[in-house]
Amino acid sequence: MKLLKRPLEAWGMFLIFALIVVIGTASFFIKWMPPLASNRISIDQMMNVLFIITGIFFVLVQGLTGYFIWKYSDQNKERSTYIPGSYALEVTWTLGTAIILAVLGIWGVKVWKKTVIQAPPPNALQVEVVAQQFSWSFLYPGPDGVFGKLNPKYISFLNPLGIDPKDSAGKQDVWTKDDLYLPVGKPVVLRIRSLDVVHSFFVPAFRVKQDAVPGMTISTWFIPEKKGKYEIACSQFCGRGHYTMRGTCFVVSNVRFQKELAHLRKEDEGE
Amino acid sequence: MTVDKQVERHHKIPGFWQHYIFSTNHKVIGIQYLITAFASALIAAGMAMLIRLEIAWPEHSWPILGTLFPGAFPGGVMRPEVYAALFTMHGTLMVFFFLSAALVGGFGNFLIPLQIGADDMAFPFLNMLSYWVYLTGLLVMLSSFFFSPGGPASAGWTSYPPLSALKTAIAGSDWGQSFWIVGMAFFIISFTMGGLNFVTTVLSMRTRGMHMMRLPLTTWALFTTAAVGILAFPALTAAVVMLFLDRHFGTSFFLPSGLYVAGKLLPNKGGSPLLWQHLFWFLGHPEVYIVMLPAMGFTSDILSTFCRKPIFGYPAMVGSILAIGSLSFIVWGHHMFVSGMNPYLGLFFDITTLIIAVPSAIKTFNWMATLWEAKIQLRTPMLFALAFVSLFVTGGLSGIFLAMAPADIQLHDTYFVISHFHFIMAGASLFGIFAATNFWFPKMFGRMMNETLGKFHFWITFITYYCTFFPMMFLGLHGEMRRLYDPVQYYTMFKSLQPINVFISINAFALGAAQLVFVFNFFWSMLRGEKASANPWNANGLEWTLSSPLPYENWEGNSPEVQRWPYDYSYPGAAKDYLPQVVPEQAAAGNY
Incomplete structure (x- = not known):
């Protein structure tokens, strides 16, 4: 009969809140993110710290709410206590939250500067990434290290990127479709652009995502650190075939990378 | 005397058309808004069911759908264009035509004059116009399913150009996108009329x-929401006009030079697709709070009523509503961390977004503290309000990941975002609407909503809501993107996650089905529900001093005099555990 001091609803809510806390928290111990394959470890560290901080709040707030619902549903109690507020409590939790968020904010600024704003090392490999409905093209400069101009007016079946035939710098540029080759351990700058609509270059394993916006060339850089094959996704809805716009990134040894480029140049001359 | 008054009142009630259809009465308009909004929610929820069907069993053939919609499901398989149209219209209808309309148009109209002791809104005719313009906008949106070559708009509810500007980019950008623009324009006009009305009414008619x-x-909350709406929507108005010009009159606001689409080089020059994104999110983020704030307000009032306790920290609650309202204008860039805007801007929006978390946290703690030392009554509105707090916390904490620009690199445009905003903006507001509907139903129709059905609806909805949207966080952490017609045909990295998608879809179907219980309860209780007394919850607000159902004219000119705040529950020394706002100080110990 003691149980019935509280209505069934109180037990129901208590149970659901308990399940939210237990299952919600436990499920974040599974490693959902794909293993990191680039130098952007600071993003992973940030995620881990955020899991811990938000996790503590999650358990505390959901847990206490569930417990309060159960505890204060006691119908034997005569009346609620009249408590319109508490200056001390309110100031404490306002300041507490503000301090935690300020620390997070400063840290976020630091990591953002390091991953996005900081200039790439000067020896970085430059690759031009051109998105269009629904494929990726990757353009590598010739041995001169300089890209030829791209101009959409030269786009044709054989020249889908519109490499300017009059620009001598472009003569030895080579391009691949949907396959991106990168040498392991070498910084790479992706110069991302789009021919038609907004796309987004996303490789989950690299923690790299950057929109491709027509009319703009947007650079992002990172260092691929593990050899292997990684899927490139388009993460911005770009039309009917959005779900088909997948590329593949091959992170290979430098020797193999040079071989691939040489092979591509040969193919180019063969034409 | 009383008889005279009743006769007089009876004469003022207009005929059927003026009373129920072209009404200028705020209560009727509120109910019109609410029911229309529920209808669009049902349509949009149906779309969500089809979306989930496609994601869990991509490109599977469903013969029945092939028979019902041979154009959209040839051979029973959904076409990719249809999938895009569905998620676009699902978002548009839910965010604008359901959540905003129900919360602001519905409850805003119904409650504001009642709670401030006014007989009606400041501009009753404008109010009526606002509803009919809203309905026109909704009909324009829906008609694109039938009358638009190429089908409805398909560029997502955010309608990023160039995809939304060029009809060769996607089928829905043929006429569908123009329908969308016109529908949105009607909605914005309607919202502005309502907003002006609300602000004026609250400021001058108390x-x-x-x-x-x-x-x-x-x-x-409704007052702040209206003000935010008036200030934020013009940005979208400008944007949709420019988009319309780009689409039909050859301008290049959003179209840069060198666009090469469907085998053709376009002549446009000088525009910027990012301009749209800034304008859209300048509205789009305040819009999140336009639907959050009213639900927060309902929750505060409902928690206080069923805790039989004052809301904890009222001044801080008001302050955080105002803080959220104002800060909502300087956080829009957190939708654009990876958009290609100047990365230094990312720093600014990273900080502002974390700042807006402070007032949100204050509200949460105050709600929890309201429960503390209470004698809680777990009626249906209270259950929804408590679930609101839970959803708000889950959504808010996941929002911190997205506010942190570096973490957002990984999570942007993934299911993590879908999960986040379905908890905080969509879910919490939805639960706020359910709480409010159950709570104020007796005032609307003079009858109580059925408690058994209400609780059944609550348990199924609360459980399946978590089961549907929580697992999406894991998909997002793994990298699965939103808006994929078929997540596994091309991407091998998402194959192992597909069982999660099946689990989500099954729960989504249960969640969808449970809403039919609510619809049934709503209409059944309206006609057959138990008759309600004037103040069935023993609440303090002015609306509860009037009869249920409400008289045609609220106070018939004899507006009440307010003596106290609305949160004197369990006031020490008072005879009853509630003190309506009209009870004077000296009478508190006696009668009440």
Whole structure:
């Protein structure tokens, strides 16, 4: 009969809140993110710290709410206590939250500067990434290290990127479709652009995502650190075939990378 | 005397058309808004069911759908264009035509005059116009399913150009996108009319004694929401006009030079697709709070009523509503961390977004503290309000990941985002609407909503809501993107996650089905529900001093005099555990 001091609803809510806390928290111990394959470890560290901080709040707030619902549903109690507020409590939790968020904010600024704003090392490999409905093209400069101009007016079946035939710098540029080759351990700058609509270059394993916006060339850089094959996704809805716009990134040894480029140049001359 | 008055009143009630259809009465308009909004929610929820069907069993053939919609499901398989149209219209209808319309148009209209002691809105005719313009906008949106070559708009509810500007980019950008623009324009006009009305009414028509710091938090929230809407929507108005010009009159606001689409080089020059994104999110983020704030207000009032306790920290609650309202204008860039805008801007929006978390946290702690030392009554509205707090916390904490620009690199445009906003913006507001509907139903129709059905609806909805949207966080952490017609045909990295998608879809179907219980309960209770007394919850607000159902004219000119704030529950020394706002100080110990 003691149980019935509280209505069934109180037990129901208590149970659901308990399940939210237990299952919600436990499920974040599974490693959902794909293993990191680039130098952007600071993003992973940030995620881990955020899991811990938000996790503590999650358990505390959901847990206490569930417990309060159960505890204060006691119908034997005569009346609620009249408590319109508490200056001390309110100031404490306002300041507490503000301090935690300020620390997070400063840290976020630091990591953002390091991953996005900081200039790439000067020896970085430059690759031009051109998105269009629904494929990726990757353009590598010739041995001169300089890209030829791209101009959409030269786009044709054989020249889908519109490499300017009059620009001598472009003569030895080579391009691949949907396959991106990168040498392991070498910084790479992706110069991302789009021919038609907004796309987004996303490789989950690299923690790299950057929109491709027509009319703009947007650079992002990172260092691929593990050899292997990684899927490139388009993460911005770009039309009917959005779900088909997948590329593949091959992170290979430098020797193999040079071989691939040489092979591509040969193919180019063969034409 | 009383008889005379009743006769007089009877004469003022207009005929059927003027009373129920072209009404200028705020209560009727509120109910019109609410029911229309529920209808669009049902349509949009149906779309969500089809979306989930496709994601869990991509490109599977469903013969019945092939028979019902041979154009959209040839051979029973959904076409990719249809999938895009569905998620676009699902978002548009839910965010604007359901959540905003129900919360602001529905409850805003119904509650504001009642809670401030006014007989009606400041501009009743404008109010009527606002509803009919809204309905026109909704009909324009829906008609694109039938009358638009190429089908409805398909560029997502955010409608990023060039995809939304060029009809060769996607089928829905043929006429569908123009329907969308016109529908949105109607919606914005309607919202502006409503907003002006709300702000004016709250500022100038409060009854004697109802100073601002005696307003229920519901009215505070609706007032702030209206003000935010008036200030934020013009940005979208400008944007849709420019988009319309780009689409039909050859301008290049959003179209840069060198666009090469469907085998053709376009002549446009000088535009910027990012301009749209800035304008859209300048509205789009305040819009999130336009639907959050009213639900926060309802929750505060409902928690207080069923805790039989004052809301904890009323001044801080008002302050955080105002803080959220103002800060909502300087956080829009957190939708654009990876958009290609100047990365230094990312720093600014990273900080502002974390700042807006402070007032949100204050509200959460105050709600929890309201439960503390209470004698809680777990009626249906209270259950929804408590679930609101839970959803708000889950959504808010996941929002911190997205506010942190570096973490957002990984999570942007993934299911993590879908999960986040379905908890905080969509889910919490939805639960706020359910709480409010159950709570104020007796005032609307003079009858109680059925408690058994209400609780059944609550348990199924609360459980399946978590089961549907929580697992999406894991998909997002793994990298699965939103808006994929078929997540596994091309991407091998998402194959192992597909069982999660099946689990989500099954729960989504249960969640969808449970809403039919609510619809049934709504209409059944309206006609057959138990008759309600004037104040069935023993609440303090002015609306509860009037009869149920409400008289045609609220106070018939005899507006009440307010003596206290609306949160004197379990006031020490009072005879009853509630003190309506009209009870004077000296009478508190006696009658009440």
